[in-house]
Amino acid sequence: LTDADDLKSQTGYVFVLNGGVVDWKIAKQSIFATSSAEAEYIxxxxxxxxxxxxxxxxxxxSVVPTVEEPISI
Incomplete structure (x- = not known):
């Protein structure tokens, strides 16, 4: 998503552990991306x-015994 006023893209993600949300973020990117691919990399x-x-x-x-699984994005 891009804000039409300043052409900055939006970043958003949610981290889930055992079916519950543990962290999230929705924010406008601080820099101007010249392409949608660049915005996705950011x-x-x-x-x-x-x-x-x-x-x-x-x-x-120590709420989980081990955290050895790869992080998937």
Whole structure:
């Protein structure tokens, strides 16, 4: 999605663990992407950074015995 006023794309993702939402984000991208492919790369990079943080946070809480499964985006 792109905002018609400033042509910045939107990023959105949801992380689910055992059927429950543990983290989400919906935000306008801070930079101007010159193509939809570039906007998708920006969104994927943003989601991957957050996925690594969420994985470490949940592992630190010891609510799951192990977090060894790959993160799928």
């Amino acid at each position: 969104a994927a990079f943003d989601a991957s950074k957050d996925a690594v943080w969420v994985r470490k946070f949940i592992f630190g809480l």
